[in-house]
Amino acid sequence: MKLEQVIKALKEYDGEPVKIMEVCGTHTKSIFQSGIRTIISPKIQLISGPGCPVCVTSPAYIDHLTDLSLKEKYCVLTFGDMMKVKGTKLSLTEAKAMGAQVKVLYSPLAAIAEAERNLDTQYVFAAVGFETTTPIYALLLDEIRKRKIKNLKLATSIKTILPALSFICENETSIDAFLSPGHVSVITGSKIYKGLASTYHKPFVVAGFEGEHILAAIYEIMSQLKGKRYEVRNLYSNAVTEEGNQKAERLINQYFEEANGIWRGIGMIEQSALKLKEEYKEYDAGSREEEIIEELPKGCRCADVILGRIQPVECPLFQKVCTPLHAVGPCMVSAEGACGIWYQNS
């Protein structure tokens, strides 16, 4: 089959309307950049899912980070995306403006050099992410232990994607199929979607991030739906295997165990978080994941956006009150958040 034939078929599709959720923010971005929405039939709707770890981070966790950053001789290390997300009081950017020590790193492993350079500062890495990033936190812990570093800990808000997808399958029945997150699948393997595909009768297609990858995946989803097949199909076999990266999985299992997770806007999803095992608690700077569930800022519809009930433009605050410079909700703050991506591309 040729690309042109795929595009033609998707453009001319005139059957039942179909809703496909792209779980991962990087897919949302790529769908915009490649203009896919404009070349396929309006009957095929692509909606964003919960796949931006920053957007689903609970305000209580951000509060915990800002509190730590303001403590004497403490320094919070974080990915840049987290800087502008608000807790109930402050964001890390605002805490920094008040004199807190906050530093942006591109890799958790860069925290080692920081900690070894300033022995009298207690460093805390804001360990946020999905399965893609978790093995890197495990590597960091390996290194901390090997080098006997005493002044570096993790404050975790680590989530796993499968329980969230299961929650969506159970509660959002209008979604017909899923474009599985490519880089999460690199670690977990494509096998993890099998149960959901057969229980809920939804195609799960793992795809890469080029426009062509995504078109092929949409085509595969449409053909599965037409043939009433509900399977896991891996179209990113260049990087994703059925079993995933087993070494990474082993490391994750060595250090972390399942816990209930709080998803901003959604609430608690059982066993959807990973926290440090009891035996490694000396490296744990605390996680307030399970403690508080707050509401979203007034008027913000991030929860509906994350669950695929509305597109960002349908939020009354979108672009009017809520912009990346004055973000109301976390979906607008993060570069991978659905509202932010829609704003940048509209």
Next chain:
Amino acid sequence: MCVAVPGKIVKINGDYAKVNVMENLTDVNIKLVKADIGDYVLIHAGCAIEVLKEEVAKEIMDLFLELQEVLEDET
């Protein structure tokens, strides 16, 4: 946040490799993968998370060969 980019390993030194990412040489931790010089790896947050099997261009060609023609007759 789960962004990852491909790069080619040019040198290996223990747990780290020098990787060519879009003509820039970067240090990447390779402990999560079994990689050799010349391999393409997928890099996320300073770590290689998988060895890529083929070059991307070839994979996209194969991808289209794999798709079945089933949609067209319906519409």
